[in-house]
Amino acid sequence: MRTLITTAFVSLDGVVEAPGGEAGYRNAGWTFNGIEFDPAAFEIKGREQEEATALLLGRVSYEAFSPVWPQMTEEFAGYLAMPKYVVSTTIKDEDLVTNWGETHILRSLDDVAALKETEGGPIIVNGSATLNRDLSDAGLIDRYHLLLFPVLLGAGKKLFSDADKDKQNLKLVESESYSNGIQKLVYDVVR
Secondary structure, X not given: OOOEEEEEEEEOOOEOOOOOOOOOOOOOOOOOOOOOOOHHHHHHHHHHHHHOOEEEEEHHHHHHHOOOHHHOOOOOHHHHHOOEEEEXXXXXXXXXXXXXXXEEEEOOHHHXXXXXXXXXXXXXXXXXXXXXXXXXXXXXXOEEEEEEEOOOOOOOOEOOOXXXXXXXXXXXXXXXXXXXXXXXXXXXXXX
């Protein structure tokens, strides 16, 4: 079974919306505003590209990333080469960009579960707040790569839903604190 890894920039109060400056959110770009840059804090992002063998995105994140990431060949070379999977009930084949490699549309969480059963290495989920909440609620996430930022944002899309579900234990497998207050937290889901 393939490992499904969620990777996220998250505020101390659980917000994951628009960390890089995506339009439509009043605190867009919050990972850059007022937080000193420390390259060591982002080492995990390069490692994710090296270890992952597929990229899973929700429709909104796909539509935000697909016009930009294919041109960022230095920063996102690993993602350019690997197959992409977009989970959406509305996107069509003709909506997919043609310069970002092999891309497939998955229509349901059952399709994601079936993808996990295929041969291959880890599948990484970037962005995709709604998809991440649904994957978590369905018990499909195996690992969390979180960069926790020392900021409170209040409103915004959260990493976890408010669904009434059974307790889920996590095992801390890697952590580090950085000079700018960011913390790296890597958790495996305990089954």
